[in-house]
Amino acid sequence: MEWLQETYATYQSTLAYIGLNGLLALSVYTTLSCGQLALGNAGFAAIGAYAATLLTMKAGAPFGLSLLLGALLPALVAVPLGLPVFRIRGVFLAIATIGFGEVVRIGLVNWEYVNGAQGIVAIPQKASVGLVWICLAGALFVLSRIRGSKWGFALEAIREDEPAARTMGIHTARYKLAMLVLGAALAGLAGGLEAHFTFMVAPNGFSFGRVVDMLVFAVVGGAGAFYGPAIGAAFLTLLPEVLREVSPHLGIEPGPLRMLVNGLVLLAVILFLPQGLVSLPAWWRERLASRRSA
Amino acid sequence: MQQAVNGLFLGSIYALFALGYTLVFGVLDILNLAHAAVFMLASFVALFLVGRSGLHILVAFPLAVLFAGLLGVVLERVAFRPLRARADSNISGLISSIAMATVFEALALWIWGPNVSRFPFGTIPERQFQVAGAVISRLQLTIVAVAVAIFLLLTWLVTRTRLGREVRAVAESPRAARILGVDVDRVIAWSFFISSALGGAAGVLFGLAFNAIQPDMGRGVELKGLAVIILGGMGSMPGAVVAGFALGLTEVFVVAHLGASWRDAISFAGLFLILVLRPRGLFGAAALREA
Numbered sequence: 001m002e003w004l005q006e007t008y009a010t011y012q013s014t015l016a017y018i019g020l021n022g023l024l025a026l027s028v029y030t031t032l033s034c035g036q037l038a039l040g041n042a043g044f045a046a047i048g049a050y051a052a053t054l055l056t057m058k059a060g061a062p063f064g065l066s067l068l069l070g071a072l073l074p075a076l077v078a079v080p081l082g083l084p085v086f087r088i089r090g091v092f093l094a095i096a097t098i099g100f101g102e103v104v105r106i107g108l109v110n111w112e113y114v115n116g117a118q119g120i121v122a123i124p125q126k127a128s129v130g131l132v133w134i135c136l137a138g139a140l141f142v143l144s145r146i147r148g149s150k151w152g153f154a155l156e157a158i159r160e161d162e163p164a165a166r167t168m169g170i171h172t173a174r175y176k177l178a179m180l181v182l183g184a185a186l187a188g189l190a191g192g193l194e195a196h197f198t199f200m201v202a203p204n205g206f207s208f209g210r211v212v213d214m215l216v217f218a219v220v221g222g223a224g225a226f227y228g229p230a231i232g233a234a235f236l237t238l239l240p241e242v243l244r245e246v247s248p249h250l251g252i253e254p255g256p257l258r259m260l261v262n263g264l265v266l267l268a269v270i271l272f273l274p275q276g277l278v279s280l281p282a283w284w285r286e287r288l289a290s291r292r293s294a
Numbered sequence: 295m296q297q298a299v300n301g302l303f304l305g306s307i308y309a310l311f312a313l314g315y316t317l318v319f320g321v322l323d324i325l326n327l328a329h330a331a332v333f334m335l336a337s338f339v340a341l342f343l344v345g346r347s348g349l350h351i352l353v354a355f356p357l358a359v360l361f362a363g364l365l366g367v368v369l370e371r372v373a374f375r376p377l378r379a380r381a382d383s384n385i386s387g388l389i390s391s392i393a394m395a396t397v398f399e400a401l402a403l404w405i406w407g408p409n410v411s412r413f414p415f416g417t418i419p420e421r422q423f424q425v426a427g428a429v430i431s432r433l434q435l436t437i438v439a440v441a442v443a444i445f446l447l448l449t450w451l452v453t454r455t456r457l458g459r460e461v462r463a464v465a466e467s468p469r470a471a472r473i474l475g476v477d478v479d480r481v482i483a484w485s486f487f488i489s490s491a492l493g494g495a496a497g498v499l500f501g502l503a504f505n506a507i508q509p510d511m512g513r514g515v516e517l518k519g520l521a522v523i524i525l526g527g528m529g530s531m532p533g534a535v536v537a538g539f540a541l542g543l544t545e546v547f548v549v550a551h552l553g554a555s556w557r558d559a560i561s562f563a564g565l566f567l568i569l570v571l572r573p574r575g576l577f578g579a580a581a582l583r584e585a
Contacts, residue, residue, distance in 0.1 A: 037385055084570040091325045091384055092528075092569055095520050099566040102517060106559040116555075208517060212392055219389050256404035263396030270390045271376055 012129055014241055016197050018234045019132035023190035024210075025217035025229035026139050030183035032223045034176055035159035037094040039211045040081065041187040043101035044074035046206035048188025049195040050114060053123050056196065063126040063196065070192030071185045078184035082177040089162075101211055108203040119202025120195075127196040135193060136230065139186055143226040155179065216262070220269050222276020231278055236262065296428040297546045303434045305542020306441035307500050311515055312522035312534040313448065314492030320465045320529030321485045324387040328369055329493045329519065330512030331398035336362035336494030337501035337511065338402055338411070345414055355440075355498055362494020363487040369394055370486035375479070395512075402509040411507045437499045444495060445535060451488070452531065461485055465529065514558070521561035524568055 008015075024045065031038040052070030055061040061069075085096050109117045146152045157165040158172050166172050195201045221232020240258045247254040273279060311333060318326045336358045343354035373390040377383045423430045452458040460481045463471040472478050500515065501507045522541050526533025544564075545557050 037388070088569055091319075091323075091388065092524075094325070094388070095524060096566055096569040098517065098520070099562040099569070102562040103559060103566065106556075106562065110555050110559070208513065215389070216392065252404055255408070256400045259396055259400035259403060263393045263398075263400055266396065267373065267390055267393035270386055270393060274380070274386065 011241070014237060016127075016129045016132050018237045019129070019136045020190050020194050020197070021213070021217055021233035021237050022136045022230035023132075023139055023186050023193070024214045025221065025233040026136075026143065026226075027183040027186035027190065028211070028214045028218045029223055029226070029229040030143075030179040030186065031176070032218060033159065033226075034155040034179050035162065036086070036176055036179070037090070037215075038085070038097045038180055038183070039094050039215065040097035040100040040104075041183060041214055042206040042208065042211040043104035044078065044184040044187035045191035045194075045210070046101075046104050046108060046201075046203065047074040047077060047191070049191030049201045049206070050108065050120075051188070052192030053120055053195045053201050054114070056126070057120070057123060067127075067189065067192045067196075071189040074188035074191075075181045075185040078181045079177065082180040086173060086176050086180070098208060098211070101206070102208065105203045105206050108206075117203060119200055119205075121200045123195055123199050123201070125196060125199055127193045132193050132197065135189055139189075140227060140230060142182075147226055151175075216266050220266060220276060222278035224275050225278050228276050228278040232276060235277060236265070239265075297550050298543065299428045299430055299434065301543030301546035302539060303438055303503070303542070304546060305539035306438045307496050307503065307538075308515075308518060308522055308542050309535045309538025310441050310444060310492055310499065311496035312519045312526065312538050313445075313531055314489035314496070315519045316523040316526065316529055316531060316534045317461075317485055317489045317492070319523065320531075321461060321482060322374070322387070324374065324384050325391070325520075326369070326374075326486075326489070327388060327391040327516065328373070328395040328398060329391075329489070330516035331395040331402075332362050332365050332369070332490045333493045333497035333500070333515060334507075334509060334512040335365060335398055335402060335497070337497040337507045338406055340498040340501060341411055341413055341507055351413075351502070355495075358498050359491045359494045362497070363491035365398075365494075366486040366488075366490025367483050369490065370483055374486075375482075399509050399512075406507075406509065408509060412505050413502060413507075433502065437503055440495070440499065444492070448488070448492070448531070457481070457484055518558075518561050521565040524565050 024041065027041045027044070028039075048070040051073045052066040055066035055069055056063060081097075081100060085093060085100075088096060108114060114120055146155070154165070154170045154175050157168065157170055158175060162172055191201075191206075194205075217233040217236055218229040219232070220236060221230065221234075222228030239261060240254070243257050243261060244254045247257045250257065252260075269276060273283060311329070315326065315329050318324060318329075339361050340351070340354045340358035343349045343357055344351055347354075349357070369391070373394045374387050377386045377390060380386055422432070423435070452461065460471065460476045461484070463474065463476055464478055464481045464485075468478050471481070496515075497512070500511070518541065522537045523534055525540065526535070526537035541561055544560055548560050549557050
């Protein structure tokens with residue numbers, strides 16, 4: 001039992017980050033599932049984190065309420081953002097939403113009430129690993145319910161061919177906006193949880209690099225299945241822990257090694273396994289089958 | 295006046311960087327997010343050539359640019375060519391370019407470490423001129439001159455040479471170009487060479503200008519380059535140059551009048567508004583084609 005407690009204490013933060021990154025990866029997945037590459041999620045997470053933090057620290061709100069409003073506020077922001085932004089598509093949509101995320105970050109840097117670039121520290125630690133995982137499970141449950149429903153089929157139709165989906169009477173704009181709002185809420189929830197787990201928030205935690213990380217989690221895990229992004233996040237969050245152990249043997253510092261392996265994993269997945277790690281078992285079976293028949 | 299000079303100087307670097315960005319986008323409709331990593335590596339290579347090998351900067355500069363161009367060819371071969379047949383190649387290409395950017399940055403971090411590296415003192419002799427009340431350093435003058443020379447060279451290349459014609463043909467329609475006998479793969483490889491060489495040139499000049507080279511130096515420029523190519527119109531080369539100078543000038547004036555911390559907000563707010571109000575940008579040719 002003592003051994004178990006010790007291990008838990010050592011890896012507590014890794015376990016929490018598996019959950020947080022899973023939520024963030026799912027927040028990118030929501031829009032990807034209808035074929036839209038929206039990359040404003042660092043901005044949504046920042047809004048959620050700051051809203052929840054201010055509610056807890058300045059307004060003395062109960063933690064549950066802070067967390068809820070921290071998810072709600074970015075969802076509300078996503079509506080006016082989504083209305084004009086979804087008129088553009090593909091790479092342009094990605095760029096516009098990156099622009100939104102950066103404007104949020106720079107706005108926070110310049111907002112003196114929240115200490116600008118230094119951010120807010122000494123936030124009471126109210127989020128536990130268990131809570132983070134419960135939230136992740138909840139998000140997975142919601143997304144699993146979407147799949148196979150009328151809603152889920154509409155999203156797939158939009159992903160495969162948007163003009164055709166529109167012709168068939170699917171209200172594409174409404175579905176896309178709903179997924180952006182859902183993604184914003186998930187990102188905001190993750191932001192609020194992270195702030196109350198790490199005791200601090202700072203604008204630079206929500207830079208462009210952060211949203212790239214979320215996208216990488218989703219792609220490596222596989223954006224074709226709702227659980228793929230969470231698996232990708234878990235894999236890529238655990239990987240540095242493993243690499244930290246092996247890096248002394250390779251003669252590379254852990255920092256560059258982690259980046260190098262991340263880049264190579266992403267490259268290998270996009271080139272050879274476009275459906276992500278979740279398609280690995282199917283890919284393996286196929287290989288075995290073709291070898292047997294040969 | 296002083297600010298105008300500084301703005302032009304900054305703008306020439308943005309314009310160079312954005313030209314390369316927009317060239318690849320014009321030809322392939324792919325956003326190459328590894329462009330900033332090439333920018334950074336070229337800067338390090340120039341530093342290495344000057345610092346370790348003791349080459350003169352005038353020799354090191356073309357070598358670093360050549361290196362960047364070759365890196366572009368590698369990038370195309372590894373990260374873009376295998377994906378070209380895929381239906382979602384513009385999104386998967388974006389992702390594989392992120393992967394390559396990560397690998398490049400990791401290599402720089404591994405070789406040179408995370409700290410700021412600097413060119414040795416006196417790489418470009420320090421001398422200042424007074425023109426109409428503004429102080430212009432020899433370094434700034436050199437950078438603007440080199441940038442202008444590269445613009446002219448590129449204009450000649452695109453409008454007057456056979457390769458330039460082929461690049462424009464592929465940008466218009468790869469299929470039609472192939473039918474007309476253009477070796478599309480070769481043209482795309484050349485586009486990447488030119489694009490990355492431009493990014494590399496911008497990187498070396500940036501490194502000289504601010505004399506601070508580090509593995510994550512490309513990140514800020516990457517997003518500003520996006521703002522520039524959106525403002526100028528995706529795929530438009532004259533647009534990229536004009537918008538590059540416009541951003542350089544605007545930033546300098548914003549820093550002078552509103553404070554440094556608002557500088558970056560301008561480019562992103564501008565980028566966002568342009569995309570929502572006029573997605574073609576200032577110089578964009580036609581309306582966006584439907585998928």
